[in-house]
Amino acid sequence: MVSYSSVAVDRRASWCQRMVDKPHTPDLRDATTAELSALLGSPPALALTSSCTHALEAAAQLLDIGPGDEVIVPAFTFPSSANPFLIRGATLRFADIDPYTGNVDATSVAARTTPRTAAVVCMHYGGVAGPVDELVELGRSDGWSLVEDAAHGLFGTWDGRPLGTFGRLGAVSFHRTKNISAHEGGALIVNDPELVDRVDVALDKGTDRARFEAGEIPAYDWVGIGSSWRMSDPHVELLAASLAQRDAIQRRRHEIWQSYRSGLSSWAERTGSRLPHIDERAEHPAHLFWISLGDGLDRDRVVEACARAGVPAVRHYSSLPDSPYGQSIRHPEDDCPAASAFAGQLIRLPLHHDLDDVAVERAIEVLHELN
Ligand SMILES: Cc1ncc(COP(=O)(O)O)c(C=O)c1O
Incomplete structure (x- = not known):
């Protein structure tokens, strides 16, 4: 007799094998990226990542955060809003929140700002917009970069504009706990056109593989600093299925x-x-x-x-x-x-x-x- 569990194991094994044997599926990745980008109002660039945490790590790298920089993060958030900046040697400052939303309080951000402040993270709790107007204004006058942790924020808007598109960079999550899930996954939203050229190299382990895959160069090489932050093909499949619903x-x-x-x-x-x-x-x-x-x-x-x-x-x-x-x-x-x-x-x-x-x-x- 075949037990339920052995059927389940067989099914799982065959799904996994199909995924392993599958050819690379750039078309589905491109279509899913384009679909998500359209939902987010077509920012200058968007890339699917292995998690929101990794998208935030990529953001910290693209902003060249390093020792001597201070980064202000909300006191009430997930550690992934903070770790990417610590990994790069920055000093953290914690800003207090608005008790009616759980979002960072712009007055507290202003009070923590120093000449060393390089970036401020705004996390939109439950996908309800944080004080983006005030933060964009403060960032402009004080010279720091706004990073939106929009892990919860897909489909959230402020004044009709999607969350994740107010800062220089934004990140969303497709973890299995989120509305749209790839089981594990995220996306990096790049709103500053000046950062766009560096995104692929950062996400492709420091190589120009994206240009190679686009047929622009005969081989790819090590051209910068980067990590393994791209979403894998099986996760892209899961994300596409979830987005369709x-x-x-x-x-x-x-x-x-x-x-x-x-x-x-x-x-x-x-x-x-x-x-x-x-x-x-x-x-x-x-x-x-x-x-x-x-x-x-x-x-x-x-x-x-x-x-x-x-x-x-x-x-x-x-x-x-x-x-x-x-x-x-x-x-x-x-x-x-x-x-x-x-x-x-x-x-x-x-x-x-x-x-x-x-x-x-x-x-x-x-x-x-x-x-
Ligand atoms: C506010 C916030 N930021 C970042 C993350 C990390 O997301 P991920 O699991 O996709 O790395 C989470 C996780 O739930 C979160 O709540």
Whole structure:
């Protein structure tokens, strides 16, 4: 008798073998890159990368960040907003956040700016736009480069313009937790035309392989500094398949997000909890639904009660300057009280296009039962 698991293993093995045997598929890569680029308003260049983290590493390299440079990152974000700059020897400064959005606060960025500031990272939490107008203006007057960590931001806009296209460089994620997934993957968005020529070399391990593949040169060589940051062909296939379902994915995500919002607004008011604030100039991608719990609600108790009811409510990032590594490198003046409070009281409700209405209603019910 053939067991289920051996069938699954055979299927998996044959899929993997097909992927290994497959010829390189530049057409699908080009088509997927073009599709994504169109969704992002056709920036000067866009490249598919192995992750958002790697896109941010490429961004740090393209900006020639190095020792002596300071880079300001939001206190409330994933470590990938910070590591790419540390890897290159920069010093980090942490800026505090706006507790109504979880996004970096432009006033705090201005307060951390010094003549050594080379770059500022704006992470758009949940794909809701950070203060891009203020940051673009500050960057222009103070001479630093804006980098957008738009890991959550695909389909998010500010004043109708896609997130990831305001900074000199931007990055999005196609990790399996994101709305559109390649299981692992990302994209680098290059908005400064002056950087475009260096992108391929940086992503192709320091070689001019892209020019060779385009038939422009007979052989490729080592021409600069770079790493292995391109998305692989099997991941491009996964990304193309996921992108093809984007309308259905986004429709369902927005339905769930709206149900949470309308089902919880009276409860949030009663308990002094905060739900995401969406400015009328922003469109968001329904990437996540967060709640900043009111003072009377103990987060551990809320998470436990949800778990008992089968609702996987989870925390999110800690404030980076409070984290074990953050504490070891933080500047003594980089207190970020709003980020500490926000991170400490935050939960996220389950949000995925496969989630059914019963699960959504249950999550709303459990919170109402709590208070
Ligand atoms: C804000 C932020 N930036 C970057 C990343 C890293 O993305 P990736 O897993 O594609 O490297 C994440 C991961 O979820 C994230 O939340």
